Amino acid sequence: MPDSLPPSPVRRRLRQGRDRLATVLVTAGGIGVIAALLAIGVFLAVEVVPLFWSGGDTQTVSPRALWSPLQAEDDLAGYRWDPTATLGTEEPARVSLLPLAWGTLEAAAWALLIAVPLALGAAAHSALFMSPRLRSRLKPTLELMEALPGVVIGFVAGLVLAPWLERHLADGLAMLVLLVPGLLLAGALWSRLPPRLQQALPLGWAGLWLLPWLLLVLAVALWLSPWLEAWAFGGDLRQWLEVRLGLDLAVRNAIIVGMAMGFAVMPSVYSLAEDALSGVPRSLSEGAQALGASRWQTLWRVVLPAASPGVFAAVMIGAGRAVGETMIVLMASGNAALMTWNPLDGLRSLAATIAIELPEAGPDGLHYRLLLLAALLLFLFTFLVNTLAELVRTRLTRRYRRLGGVA
């Protein structure tokens, strides 16, 4: 047994040498990998520079062309994105990135408008009300939802939901309108139930037993929608929108993108917000409830203020995801570079533009560099937003540790 003998000096030196070598290798490898990762930002920045400033003969674009409207007599005036038709020709370059940035932010805003209430509601419910058994099943389920590929969601949104909604706009509106009253009605009915039934349908499992109720509400909405359309919109909602509000409907529009991307972003916001809410030290909420607050009051007055940075971080990360999501916007938005306030019009985002145009733009051209600039913008935006969220989150963990004391 060589191990039981005292190690010879040669062997010890060998071991130490090996150890030092491994440390050096790990250090070199680790730094190399991290440097490669961080090189992404550097690469984008370096490639974009010749766009604005070049020493020699290559063409450049003035920053003004990117951010200011085109001065023209005809209907081409304003902010236009059309690099393939205008770069390298006599015409003034129509390469304003504004419509793309607008489309990106509009899509993200609609997505957040749908995702944030849903995600925060679900997070509050599962952190405070839900039975622990259901919660331990539900959280992985919603996290699985996060892994659904964007291309599948985009396909369903663009080719199933969008044509359906075009045909059944009033049905969709009726569903949306009846959703909240339907849920409130469920609560009101529940509080009038005999106690035995209330025990059979506890609030802790409401996430499950509300499913059939929701289906019923949606069915009622479908049944009521022709009546609603006739009463409020003169029988045809699309025509009403066009005549009264001047909104025309594109099949693939910002609302569809918002719904699809809201669905995609919601699980990540939920997951982070739930972590923040359930991480609040129990002593706080128990104290509030001991003083006579209801669970909802506890949530609103104690838990939410304590966890607000975490919730904010969750929303920020959701925003980062929504801004960079490519396939959903590509498949559900119609990809028309418009700048309108009309949520029923199409849009075109930075990410989708890169995906469509970059394979055709050869290397080192102006078009290529413009698209790289778009990528750089996306990178900077998401990086900043995520850093902010991460800083807030680390601070929050420290705060919890302090609040929770030794326990």
Place this chain on the structure above:
Amino acid sequence: MRLAKRSRARLPRGEGAGAWLAAGSVALSLLALLALLSLLAIRGLGHFWPASIALVALDDGRQLAGEQVREVPLPDGTGRERLYRIGNRDLDGTRWAWVPVSAIAAVSHPPELMVLERHRWGEAIGRLVAVESETGERLEGQAARAVLENRMTELASLRQARDTLRDEVVLPRVQALQEGGDVERELATANARLRELQAAMQAGHLTLETASGERWQVPLDQILRVRYPNAMSPLDKLVVWGEGVWRFLSEGPRAANTAGGVWPAIFGTVLMVMLMSILVTPFGVLAAIYLNEVAHQGRLTRLVRIAVRNLAGVPSIVYGVFGLGVFVYGIGGSLDEWFFDAALPSPTFGTGGLLWASLTLALLTLPVVIVATEEGLARIPDQQREGALALGATRLEMLTRVVLPMATPAMLTGVILAVARAAGEVAPLMLVGVAKLAPQVPVDADFPFLHLERKFMHLGYHIFDAAFHGGDVQAAMPLVYATALLLVLVILVLNLTAIFLRHHLSTRHGALSRR
């Protein structure tokens, strides 16, 4: 005392409106998820079920035969209309027919209606009138059916023989010939045999009577399969359904990705993901070990850690841009100049390909692996490390014998999460090497067997392409549903594995850190 009484009197009876809205948002999210999954499952799997063929007699005396796809209200709200898939695209110019329900006089399902699946032009629907063999012999009625069945089995074996001959004899010889080998005689005999087989296949045709009464001759070698759906028992249909699913998984696409199977896409996805995990695992673990075990835990390390975490949130398309700029144009372009000078200007590595796609996705999933591994490493109690060092182990021995084995489940979790993310990513692949239709799978019998420079097919891109770039989107839809279902299933299974591992890990380390 008074205080207690008052607070009891004020104890709220219910939770108020907010609690119900919160519960409702859970239910709504679940409902949306369930709706999406069941839509994919029903449409995706239902496509392979041999639906009955309806013979529809219209009020004006016309007849049509087809599979009812759906029924929707008319745009003007005066009734409903049905969509039938009537096939026979080369005859009628379309394979769809919209029929107002009010115009239908009678619907029947006669058992003799026949569906032919063909190489091109989709399916043909009608009644079998006669089968004519190459010698001009003509058979009608029941005899024709029996002959047709025999002929189909014969054709299948001929096709099989032809494919084997082509793949195993002719193509390698052609390759050898190009490289200067002396195989012309062998090649000539093989080609002669191939022509014989072709000739044997080309003989004969059948006469079909469509629902509108037209007679129409279909060459037998164009036909892949013959079915009589209305005469089938549910068990027969189940068998046909199973065969359909199997063909979907095992065959290549036909008719511009609107028919056939997705085997090359499955193969491409799996191969790309495997290459990616081989690339990402060592580097991710190395970086995590460096950050957690070797680096001085100062301000800089903390910043780097935050930056790495944030890179997980950078949009995937940005990684795609990086891959295109650095890997494809940069490294690939230089490789072409140095080693594949002869092939220029057509690029070898200077265009998107399997290697670049795997590398890009490896970079994309690197933060996932680093973060997961680091979490596992941070969870290992310091006593374990100190104990190992105190017993005289060097740091390397401590790492490889104590720390890494304990962190293995965390690494696995990270790699599986990375694989799940990579399998679903499409946007970066569009820039660095996915193809709409790749005739050659990147693995074959030619040296070096694995062709890293080739383009490949991918399930996710297949969905995008078939749904948005196909000619007849309506016809491609069922296949897109099936592909989407497949992709979602693969990703769900991978994620469930990761969740299971993580659970296993947390129970194990929960036991460890307790004192």
